[in-house]
Amino acid sequence: MHLRKVKEFIIERMIFLSGIMSIIIVALIFIFLLKEGLSIFWRVPISDFLFARNWYPISDPPQFGILPLILGSILVTAGAGVISIPIGIASALFIAEIAPRKTKEVLKAGIELLAAIPSVVIGFIGMVTLGPFIKDLFHLSTGLTALSGSITLAFMAMPTIVSIAEDAITAVPRQYRDAAIAMGATKWQTTWRIVAHAARPGMVAAVMLGIGRVIGETMAVMMVTGNAALIPHSILQPVRTLTATVAAEMGETVQGGEHYAALFAIGIVLFIITFLINGVADIYLHKTKK
Amino acid sequence: MKKINYEKYHWRKIKSTTMTALSIMSVVIAVIPLFLIFFYTLAQGISALNLDFFIHMPKPVGETGGGMANALMGTAILIGLGCLFGLPVSIFAGIYLAEHGNNTFGQIVRFFTDVLSGIPSIVVGVVAYILVVVPMKQYSALAGGVALGILMIPTATRTTEEMIRLVPHSLREAALAIGLPQWKTTLRIILPTALKGITTGVLLAIARAAGETAPLLFTALGNRFWSTDLGHPMASLTVFIYDYAKAPFEDWNRQAWGAAFVLIVLIFIVNMTFRFVTRGRYGDHQN
Structure with a gap:
């Protein structure tokens, strides 16, 4: 009997420990990033790091201003948002409200498959098809631009947006629709003014998670945007994002050096951005569930 | 009127x-x-895509032909390591959330699981780099496995939780009524009942990990030779695709497409299996 109690205690503890593991891992990730990255701020003040205009990590003296990288990330993400949000939300409305049952299942399966395609494959296709297309269309010297990145990433954000928004729309009670139709509203008026309105918190969460995926995306962006760490003046210029910088330069730095610390500091910036986005999205998601 | x-x-x-x-x-x-x-x-x-592509090694630069046998093997090993590090924790965490998670603390755990799934994979790779590559002073398959393991946790945890919640309450009550302690009920009754769903959910997490490239770039690194040594750099399908896609040789690009197709087909099969196994049940639960 005593042994049984001990065994029970151990297993219960193990389950609890595993339960809180995601909290531990998130905390550890943040601590490790701080530990390796904070030292850059002894040399470069935090405002210079964020807002200086030059990222020349290996010139002499090195310059660590991540403004061009932040702007690169913002430009690519904004472009992807402009494309994927309207299309994603409209698709979600169609799948949830208009499509017949069979069509709905096929479309959902298809869009979830799209979400599962590795980013390196999407990046490869973007590089080979979209790059030359953009180059010819706008007569540029290179087709690897912020616009190519935006279009490529739009297709990576879309599955997230569609699938979460669709869940939120489906969760709207049937009576709302019936009432609207009974009042003489057309199908579209019901969908847009009543259902979409009721599902709004879920749709906001869907958009935020889609955007979160775009900001954290690395491979596709690295292959498609041209990787020039310059302040972009137009969407038709090559840009470089925060993630691509870490991926491209991490392997070549001296461990413990300034450049190394600067890359970890970029990691801190990425961590904070994605933490905020996911946190707010989570709050919105719980709003719908109530 | x-x-x-x-x-x-x-x-x-x-x-x-x-x-x-x-x-x-x-x-x-x-x-x-x-x-x-x-x-x-x-x-x-x-x-x-031919038999050679699957069983041969990459040829030296400049020669055409060759295969990606080492990358296939590498991906299998890296995923195996990822499962070793990530899955036990995920399954226990899923059990915890399903059985004890109906309170504020459970909500906090779920919140952090979601946050973890939103952290860019490159950042997870960076952390695996400090944890494993820096102390070992070498790129290694082990580091890649740690990164993939962490990336698997959110998906595997949440699907395990969903699947355990689908087990009827009567089963749980019956087990507890005949005097089985809580943990035994969970491990001997609930877990086996939910096993089919959990397995496919786990496969989904594995498929996602198999498609990861960014966290492997400076952990497992890649390797042009046959290697099963966990303490050394190891090839993987995704890094193979990346390297061959960037290369200026037409034959390499062609091989990158071949590898991409193999990877996509693998991932599609896993996803379709998941949909097939959980069809109906999962949907009903959602509504």
């Missing part, structure tokens, strides 16, 4: 039809890339 304004009604009808048409167009735009990716990759890679 007020007269019905037919003109306005007509206008509303037109608007409704137009907007419906627009939303259909959106779906078409959203789904096109799926077919495009599948068929384009197939068309480009089909000439690379």
Whole structure:
């Protein structure tokens, strides 16, 4: 009997420990990033790091201003948002409200498959098809631009947006629709003014998670945007994002050096951005569930 | 009685039809890339797909032919390591959330699981780099496995939780009623009942990890030679695709397409299996 109690205690503890593991891992990730990255701020003040205009990590003296990288990330993400949000939300409305049952299942399966395609494959296709297309269309010297990145990433954000928004729309009670139709509203008026309105918190969460995926995306962006760490003046210029910088330069730095610390500091910036986005999205998601 | 304004009604009808048409167009735009990716990759890679491609090693630069046997093996080993590090924790965490998670603390754990799934994979790779590569002073398969393990946790945890929640309450109560302690009920009754769902959910997490490239770039690094040594750099399908896609040789690009097609097919099969096994059950639970 005593042994049984001990065994029970151990297993219960193990389950609890595993339960809180995601909290531990998130905390550890943040601590490790701080530990390796904070030292850059002894040399470069935090405002210079964020807002200086030059990222020349290996010139002499090195310059660590991540403004061009932040702007690169913002430009690519904004472009992807402009494309994927309207299309994603409209698709979600169609799948949830208009499509017949069979069509709905096929479309959902298809869009979830799209979400599962590795980013390196999407990046490869973007590089080979979209790059030359953009180059010819706008007569540029290179087709690897912020616009190519935006279009490529739009297709990576879309599955997230569609699938979460669709869940939120489906969760709207049937009576709302019936009432609207009974009042003489057309199908579209019901969908847009009543259902979409009721599902709004879920749709906001869907958009935020889609955007979160775009900001954290690395491979596709690295292959498609041209990787020039310059302040972009137009969407038709090559840009470089925060993630691509870490991926491209991490392997070549001296461990413990300034450049190394600067890359970890970029990691801190990425961590904070994605933490905020996911946190707010989570709050919105719980709003719908109530 | 007020007269019905037919003109306005007509206008509303037109608007409704137009907007419906627009939303259909959106779906078409959203789904096109799926077919495009599948068929384009197939068309480009089909000439690379033969038996040699699967059983041979990469040829030195400049020679045509060769295969990706080491990358296939590497991906299998890296995923095996990832499962070793990630899955036990995920399954226990899923149990915890399903059995004890109906309170504020459970909500906090779920919140952090979601946050973890939103952290860019490159950042997870960076952390695996400090944890494993720096102390070992070498790129290694082990580091890649740690990164993939962490990336698997959110998906595997949440699907395990969902699947355990699907186990009928009567089963749990019956086990507890005959005097089984809570943990034994969980491990001997609940877990086996939910096993099918958990297995496919776990496969989904594995499929996702198999497609990761960024966290492997400076952990497992890649290797042009056959290596099963966990303490050394190891090849993987995704890094193989990346390296060969960037290369200026046509034959390499062709092989990258071949590898991409193999990877996509593997991931599609796993996803379809998941949908097939959980069809109905999962949907009902959601509503």
